[in-house]
Amino acid sequence: MFVRSNKLWDMFIKWEGEKSPRNVMKLYDRLLLIPTAQYTTLMQSFKEFVNDNNPKNFLDVDEFIGFRTEVVKELRAAQGLDPEVPSATAGDTPPGDDAPPGDLVKEEAASDEETKGIREKLIANRAKVFEKLETEVKKRLHFEEALKRPYFHVKPLEKGQLKTWREYLDFEIKEGNADRIRVLFERCFIACALYEEFWLKYIDYLRSQKAADDVVSAVFERTCRVHLKRKLSINLQWSLFEETTGNFDKAMEVLDHLEGNFGLSLAIAMRKISLARRAKKMHEVEALFHNYIEKLIKKGDRAQADAVVIKLARFVDKVLKDRSKTREIMEKAIESSPGNPRMYMYMIDFFAEEGPERTPEILAVFEKAEKSELPNDIKLMFMHRKMEYMEDFGDQIIEAEKAFEDYASFVKKAKEDRKRGHDDGYEYDATGAKKAKTDATSSSISVRASTGATGPYQYGSYSQPAGSTSAAQYNQAYPYSYGTAYQQPQQGAWNYGGAAAAAAAAAAAGGQYAGYTSQQGWQNGYSYYGQR
Secondary structure, three states, X not given: OOOOOHHHHHHHHHHHHOOOHHHHHHHHHHHOOOOOXXXXXXXXXXXXXXXXXXXXXXXXXXXXXXXXXXXXXXXXXXXXXXXXXXXXXXXXXXOOOOOOOOOXXXXXXXXXXXXXXXXXXXXXXXXXXXXXXXXXXXXXXXXXXXXXXXXXXXXXXXXXXXXXXXXXXXXXXXXXXXXXXXXXXXXXXXXXXXOHHHHHHHHHHHHHOOOOHHHHHHHHHXXXXXXXXXXXXXXXXXXXXXXXXXXXHHHHHHHHHHHHHHOOOHHHHHHHHHHHHHOOOHHHHHHHHHHHHHHHHHHOOHHHXXXXXXXXXXXXXXXXXXXXXXXXXXXXXXXXXXXXXXXXXXXXXXXXXXXXXXXXXXXXXXXXXXXXXXXXXXXXXXXXHHHHHHHHHOOOHHHHHHHHHHHHHHHHHHXXXXXXXXXXXXXXXXXXXXXXXXXXXXXXXXXXXXXXXXXXXXXXXXXXXXXXXXXXXXXXXXXXOOOXXXXXXXXXXXXXXXXXXXXXXXXXXXXXXXXXXXXXHHHHHHOOOOXX
């Protein structure tokens, strides 16, 4: 296990040899189980030690008696005597005059032949242990030779070195010797202290071995408080581990400490909020939400602040079951961020969940979006959505027809403005913020005016005006929305998209909406209705 420790062992043996040969023998017995780098010289050194000392001075009594019994039998058999010799008993010597340990017969001292025989028996016995050691060393030799930097350095390790450590650890784990696995991991942590994967590998190993929770927690603490203070992933995993053991306070402490190292981070903030919610501390959850919203606004990060507001609204609605408070939160949010389309989307979803009876409120949100400072192509999307909604749920066909007319009129006006070179005088960056237009490029807007039996409201394709912000850009600008489930188009309970089907049926009948086609871009990026 201590591959490069042979010099320390040599010094240890020399020091113990000055005090007690018996301790030296114990050290050799330990060394014969450890694959050190200089294992080849170990057996020779051991033989010299045995030959230079009397076995009775360094062997345990039981082992010495065992070896001597075998030697005496062999010597007696060689002399033609009965090999079975009775052991010494208490009656063989007078009281207070015990025979020396290991005496089998009454004699003043063992012969030189016996001593030689005992030494040979001892060496042969340890040679078998050495053979096993040699086999173990050969299994690991190619790993050891490939490790060129067993010490710590701030420079990154080569990929080949990292690969060797991975394979070496996998090998030892497969071998199953717990002591060797532990020591190899400790050796690895010297050279790879800044590599998260090896700490996680050790933690996974401990957990697979059903290690005590405090043992695993200690490894996490050593990792995150000493070596990887600013590694987000492993610190979050530590918090999660503490939570799984029921230690909510420790889990929150870990997140607080991590936040102190990182500063304001939405990922850490959301983890703290979720932890408080799972701990059933609802008042703390709301306090954390408001605290982070204020911090993000002060920081000037309005996009992330809006994302947290939407999460707060969902929490109040779905967990606290307070819909009036949810509505209040979102109405204030729209007033604060009228240029964020996700606010309007959430409000529309919020009302749509209650059914068509909420149509007035939904139409009010659509109207507010149309009158807002949103870019024209985003407004066009909301108008298209309104048209579909009225087709599916409007009580009067004239309402759907008006929505259709408004949509077609907006497309036509945008086309005419583009032809005349008129626009809103701004272009938009990836966050949706306005900036002075620098190099406006035109893109076409085509509106097919249709006459005859097919009706006057047919429209064709719409291309995004240059300088405006597309739906994809808004998805990038507001990456922290209210969950991936709310970012994917779904065919929910409200069956949006029905307007297109209705238009197709009308076209087949030669009705008013012949030629109606829905815009695929809207459906792909903004089909939010009916989601829960």
